[in-house]
Amino acid sequence: MSLGYTSQIEPALRLRQPLLEDGSIDAVRILNGAADGVPGLVIEKLGPVLIAQLHEQRLAVGEDAARAIAEQLCRRLGATAVYRKWFVRERGGVDPRIAEAHQDPEPWLGQAAAPEHAVREHELQFFVRPYDGFSYGLFLEHRDNRTLVRELSAGRRVLNLFAYTCGFSVAAAAGGAVQVASVDAHKRYLEWGKRNFELNGLDVAPHRFYCSDVFEFYKRARRQKLRYDLVIIDPPTFSRQRKPRRVFVLEEQLEALCAGAIELLERDGLLLLATNDRGISRQRLEQAVQSVAGGRRCDIRERPALPVDFAGDPDYSKTIIAALS
Numbered sequence: 027m028s029l030g031y032t033s034q035i036e037p038a039l040r041l042r043q044p045l046l047e048d049g050s051i052d053a054v055r056i057l058n059g060a061a062d063g064v065p066g067l068v069i070e071k072l073g074p075v076l077i078a079q080l081h082e083q084r085l086a087v088g089e090d091a092a093r094a095i096a097e098q099l100c101r102r103l104g105a106t107a108v109y110r111k112w113f114v115r116e117r118g119g120v121d122p123r124i125a126e127a128h129q130d131p132e133p134w135l136g137q138a139a140a141p142e143h144a145v146r147e148h149e150l151q152f153f154v155r156p157y158d159g160f161s162y163g164l165f166l167e168h169r170d171n172r173t174l175v176r177e178l179s180a181g182r183r184v185l186n187l188f189a190y191t192c193g194f195s196v197a198a199a200a201g202g203a204v205q206v207a208s209v210d211a212h213k214r215y216l217e218w219g220k221r222n223f224e225l226n227g228l229d230v231a232p233h234r235f236y237c238s239d240v241f242e243f244y245k246r247a248r249r250q251k252l253r254y255d256l257v258i259i260d261p262p263t264f265s266r267q268r269k270p271r272r273v274f275v276l277e278e279q280l281e282a283l284c285a286g287a288i289e290l291l292e293r294d295g296l297l298l299l300a301t302n303d304r305g306i307s308r309q310r311l312e313q314a315v316q317s318v319a320g321g322r323r324c325d326i327r328e329r330p331a332l333p334v335d336f337a338g339d340p341d342y343s344k345t346i347i348a349a350l351s
């Protein structure tokens with residue numbers, strides 16, 4: 027075992043101390059791979075459960091060393107379980123044994139956790155599922171962006187594309203949006219999202235949930251003349267749809283994605299665009315929006331920074347907020 031790597035634990039915990047002591051947050055990225063001196067190993071804390079992501083192509087430590095780090099963190103943080111996720115590059119072609127392991131209630135370390143529990147993020151709560159596949163239901167890098175969306179949403183009609191479990195939608199509704207439309211290709215994520223609304227005491231009745239490919243939704247929205255004041259686009263880097271059969275590659279479709287959203291945006295509307303595609307820079311995001319703004323004036327209003335637990339890896343996740351006249 028490489029003891030060199032376990033020595034990265036204390037500095038990583040020190041950096042996150044303000045978050046760990048903040049009683050209003052209990053979901054924190056504890057170890058951020060290379061940014062914390064352990065390339066390829068990411069560990070997140072979801073209340074009493076830790077999730078360890080082993081990124082196949084970047085992992086600098088062996089499995090035993092990764093386990094020793096997870097064990098030490100588990101003790102230091104008083105966690106009850108650690109679940110392990112193997113991150114392979116091509117998720118579509120993932121080994122079925124890995125897919126099965128990600129659904130296994132038996133943890134890597136500790137005692138089995140409940141299939142679902144709620145985590146806190148300031149005034150909001152979200153359901154997470156530690157053994158529901160690669161992802162557990164919440165992207166922590168957007169913690170501050172969700173707060174921003176909450177602050178921007180009062181009185182606005184909000185469209186959340188690639189909504190997943192509706193993290194941004196819940197933030198918008200809690201912030202006083204008159205209506206939030208959430209679009210995702212997977213019904214089960216939208217169902218999970220509705221439960222997140224309910225968890226926060228938010229009535230789903232005024233809101234809309236569209237189980238649809240985003241580009242199909244654009245056609246429908248154009249037909250129905252739907253309009254929004256704030257559109258959120260936080261897409262995956264790559265996805266495959268069955269109905270209609272379609273491959274989504276962000277790198278290739280970024281401009282079309284922005285163009286479709288801008289068409290639905292009211293005058294003086296806002297567009298929040300985010301990506302964790304390492305191949306797409308913040309500058310490219312800005313250029314993409316500006317290149318399809320048509321005759322509308324487009325100002326980049328904010329370039330939100332990453333939360334402190336994601337510091338040191340600026341290529342990972344980038345966000346811009348554009349205002350369109």
Ligand SMILES: C[S@@+](CC[C@H](N)C(=O)[O-])C[C@H]1O[C@@H](n2cnc3c(N)ncnc32)[C@H](O)[C@@H]1O
Nearest residue numbers: 188189190210211212238239240260262265274
């Ligand atoms: C990276 S997650 C998005 C995270 C989300 N924005 C959030 O804040 O938690 C990707 C989501 O996009 C959805 N998705 C992928 N391709 C899609 C498409 N072409 N149309 C609609 N949804 C899609 C997936 O079902 C998944 O829920």
